[in-house]
Amino acid sequence: MRECDWTQLCKLNSGNTICGVSAVVVRPGNGETGKNVKTVFFKAVVDVEKCMGCSICTKVCPTTAIFMRARFAVVEEYRCSGCRACVQACPFQALTLEPTDKVTDPRASVALVRPPWTIGEEKAAWVSQRKAAARELCQRAGLHPDQQICMCTDDLLAEDVAAAVLAGKTQPDDLVLAVGLRSGCTVLCLSALFRILKAAGIETKSPPANGWNWYPGTPSQDSFPDEFDAKYGALGYRFSEDKKMMNQVLSSASTDQTEISDERL
Amino acid sequence: MSESRSTLAPALLRPSLYGVAPDKVAMRAAQVPGMTSRLTTDLFPDSTPLIYPALNGKNNVLEATRKALEAVNLDQVEQNDTINVVVSHSPLAMMNGEPMTAALKAIREVLLERTPCRQVRLRVTGGSRFREQAELITHLGLDKIFEGKAKPVAALDRGVAIDTEIGRLWGLHKVYDSTWLFHVHTSDLREVHFHRMLDRALKPFGMAYARGETRSAFHMSMGPRSAMFICRAIFQSEFVQRRYLASCFLLVSPGGVAEVVAGNDLNQLGERVTASALQEFGKMIQLMGEIDSCVAVLDAPMPVIYCTAAAIAYAAFASAREDVLDLDVALPAFSTLSESLLNHGGNPLAPIPPIHPGLRACVQNYAWRGSPFSTLPKLIPTQVVGKEQVEMFAGDSQNISYMKHARPAESLTQAIATACAEAETDKILVFDNAIGGLNCSQSMAEYLDALAPAVSAKVDRDLMPRWLSQRGIAPKV
Ligand code: SF4
Ligand code: SF4
Numbered sequence: 135m136r137e138c139d140w141t142q143l144c145k146l147n148s149g150n151t152i153c154g155v156s157a158v159v160v161r162p163g164n165g166e167t168g169k170n171v172k173t174v175f176f177k178a179v180v181d182v183e184k185c186m187g188c189s190i191c192t193k194v195c196p197t198t199a200i201f202m203r204a205r206f207a208v209v210e211e212y213r214c215s216g217c218r219a220c221v222q223a224c225p226f227q228a229l230t231l232e233p234t235d236k237v238t239d240p241r242a243s244v245a246l247v248r249p250p251w252t253i254g255e256e257k258a259a260w261v262s263q264r265k266a267a268a269r270e271l272c273q274r275a276g277l278h279p280d281q282q283i284c285m286c287t288d289d290l291l292a293e294d295v296a297a298a299v300l301a302g303k304t305q306p307d308d309l310v311l312a313v314g315l316r317s318g319c320t321v322l323c324l325s326a327l328f329r330i331l332k333a334a335g336i337e338t339k340s341p342p343a344n345g346w347n348w349y350p351g352t353p354s355q356d357s358f359p360d361e362f363d364a365k366y367g368a369l370g371y372r373f374s375e376d377k378k379m380m381n382q383v384l385s386s387a388s389t390d391q392t393e394i395s396d397e398r399l
Numbered sequence: 400m401s402e403s404r405s406t407l408a409p410a411l412l413r414p415s416l417y418g419v420a421p422d423k424v425a426m427r428a429a430q431v432p433g434m435t436s437r438l439t440t441d442l443f444p445d446s447t448p449l450i451y452p453a454l455n456g457k458n459n460v461l462e463a464t465r466k467a468l469e470a471v472n473l474d475q476v477e478q479n480d481t482i483n484v485v486v487s488h489s490p491l492a493m494m495n496g497e498p499m500t501a502a503l504k505a506i507r508e509v510l511l512e513r514t515p516c517r518q519v520r521l522r523v524t525g526g527s528r529f530r531e532q533a534e535l536i537t538h539l540g541l542d543k544i545f546e547g548k549a550k551p552v553a554a555l556d557r558g559v560a561i562d563t564e565i566g567r568l569w570g571l572h573k574v575y576d577s578t579w580l581f582h583v584h585t586s587d588l589r590e591v592h593f594h595r596m597l598d599r600a601l602k603p604f605g606m607a608y609a610r611g612e613t614r615s616a617f618h619m620s621m622g623p624r625s626a627m628f629i630c631r632a633i634f635q636s637e638f639v640q641r642r643y644l645a646s647c648f649l650l651v652s653p654g655g656v657a658e659v660v661a662g663n664d665l666n667q668l669g670e671r672v673t674a675s676a677l678q679e680f681g682k683m684i685q686l687m688g689e690i691d692s693c694v695a696v697l698d699a700p701m702p703v704i705y706c707t708a709a710a711i712a713y714a715a716f717a718s719a720r721e722d723v724l725d726l727d728v729a730l731p732a733f734s735t736l737s738e739s740l741l742n743h744g745g746n747p748l749a750p751i752p753p754i755h756p757g758l759r760a761c762v763q764n765y766a767w768r769g770s771p772f773s774t775l776p777k778l779i780p781t782q783v784v785g786k787e788q789v790e791m792f793a794g795d796s797q798n799i800s801y802m803k804h805a806r807p808a809e810s811l812t813q814a815i816a817t818a819c820a821e822a823e824t825d826k827i828l829v830f831d832n833a834i835g836g837l838n839c840s841q842s843m844a845e846y847l848d849a850l851a852p853a854v855s856a857k858v859d860r861d862l863m864p865r866w867l868s869q870r871g872i873a874p875k876v
Contacts, residue, residue, distance in 0.1 A: 225533075282740075285771035288773050320555065321554055322614075349612050353568065353620065354616070357565040370624070370871060372726060373624075375622070379622055380621070383749045
């Protein structure tokens with residue numbers, strides 16, 4: 135029996151067989167938010183008849199969940215966030231997303247690891263244990279701790295990522311599985327990710343096997359020197375005004391733990 | 400004018416990884432009884448005459464491109480060189496892709512005619528739908544036009560380091576794997592809520608031609624009136640300047656293609672592109688900003704935010720009550736940064752203007768997934784039509800809460816009736832990427848007819864001079 139998956143398909147037909155609440159989930163969504171976690175309903179599956187062994191999928195996967203074995207791509211399903219990046223990148227359309235009713239570990243040949251699984255279950259605990267330090271890390275990264283970092287999962291704030299980093303999840307692929315960033319578009323959250331890692335003094339490892347799963351480093355508002363207003367202002371750029379606005383956002387964040395609502399936790 | 404016109408043809412649907420199969424779409428919005436249309440020229444009779452759509456429109460674009468390229472110096476190109484003609488997905492998705500395909504054909508022909516180089520290749524870059532470019536290449540026959548030398552390039556493809564005035568940024572290797580780069584784009588308003596019509600001509604260098612890391616910095620790390628500098632920083636880098644050959648732009652308007660321009664000096668062309676865009680789109684977006692109430696109906700093979708009415712994208716419309724072309728306005732109502740600064744409870748962490756209050760409800764008859772936009776149904780009551788589309792959006796990894804906020808609807812007509820009743824309006828605006836104007840309800844058409852003359856005068860008198868001067872552009876440009 136499952137929670138409602140919010141597709142609301144049940145409302146589409148009268149006298150229907152489609153249920154949203156009572157547990158007969160016809161086709162669940164790719165993820166649901168709630169209690170600060172993302173439930174993953176889909177996993178990437180390789181069709182070996184179509185796979186040409188080009189290894190491109192291994193180089194784009196944000197969780198480094200794909201490896202090559204005997205010239206075919208293999209997905210470590212328990213590391214798949216269902217982001218669809220590999221599905222889109224495969225030039226031979228050999229990858230699809232399928233429901234995660236059965237997830238296997240190909241290295242260990244274990245049959246069933248877990249049914250639809252959740253990303254970020256420990257997030258709330260990490261934040262509550264390290265809230266002040268996480269918020270302070272966000273400030274050093276130039277991010278408001280309550281700023282949304284991921285537009286896809288809808289519920290991932292800068293302080294969540296900072297708390298995970300402080301809890302030892304320090305590399306881009308681990309952070310996907312820890313808090314859910316890069317599990318959707320895989321792109322928009324990258325800048326915040328690298329800013330937090332840099333502020334924490336962590337050196338980002340290289341992706342495996344000459345992959346291009348990520349390239350570290352990112353500019354920010356502070357990358358624009360003061361003289362840029364004089365140099366490029368005539369074109370319409372407003373560096374100082376934007377810097378002031380971003381600084382106001384930052385200064386509105388309190389690092390005092392007692393002032394922060396814990397409603398989300 | 401209070402006449403009832405027939406509707407304009409909506410954008411053609413095509414099979415895609417990102418949308419429901421076209422044969423599952425029971426009805427298009429333009430077919431709903433009572434719908435009518437307005438041409439851009441009905442609303443703004445002083446609109447620039449168009450070469451597309453027009454009689455022989457495709458050929459007009461081809462000829463205009465050949466003519467524009469006469470101004471381009473190609474003397475530096477040598478026999479063993481390679482040229483990448485680079486275009487992003489967005490101009491290829493405009494107007495069913497027809498005018499840009501014609502322009503690309505002409506560009507290839509001219510490059511082969513006027514240079515000794517035989518390796519003229521096409522690179523089609525894209526947004527957050529990594530397979531869209533490959534779909535467009537096949538759908539528009541670009542691989543045939545370029546004789547098998549057309550490649551898609553996605554934001555997560557192999558990167559190349561580009562050292563710039565603001566540090567190291569990342570371009571896409573396949574864009575720059577040639578001796579020369581020929582930049583092709585349009586003056587379309589499209590993501591005005593992101594680029595704010597600042598250095599518009601350079602935008603693809605920091606977005607469509609860049610890796611995800613650099614795009615993320617553009618969207619999430621800097622204010623909206625600074626972020627476009629990423630594009631300029633990349634373009635001005637020694638790495639790009641060494642390869643940059645020339646550019647060609649379709650100057651477009653809410654009605655279609657007005658002109659084709661080309662040249663070697665992108666800064667000079669950029670002024671022309673920006674001035675044209677402000678002139679051509681300023682009135683339409685101002686007009687839409689003044690709408691007091693409406694139901695938006697999305698019905699195009701585009702992600703939700705890029706469905707257009709008279710070439711104004713739904714996301715730009717959602718921000719249009721504030722003047723997004725005015726650089727004194729710091730944040731638009733809807734942009735990635737604005738969404739990011741709406742924290743968990745929906746409380747803004749910065750002074751973000753509200754979503755257009757005239758946008759009372761949305762009916763999504765047909766739109767694509769493949770870009771994050773779950774904030775919109777949170778803020779605007781939204782219905783999604785049809786089981787297949789509901790399922791698709793419920794399964795979109797980029798919008799995992801979309802169907803938590805949007806409601807399903809069985810049919811388009813039922814959804815429109817519900818939306819109009821709840822929003823207490825009969826004014827309907829259709830975002831179906833129709834060419835030449837917009838489809839709407841009769842009441843909306845009459846409302847726009849009445850508003851347009853005053854908007855036109857205000858833009859000519861007050862706003863256009865202000866927009867130009869904010870960007871350092873002399874009025875004559
Ligand atoms: S990208 Fe596709 S063809 Fe290439 S290795 Fe992966 S699954 Fe196989
Ligand atoms: S995490 Fe994304 S890219 Fe990696 S295997 Fe899963 S769906 Fe593919």
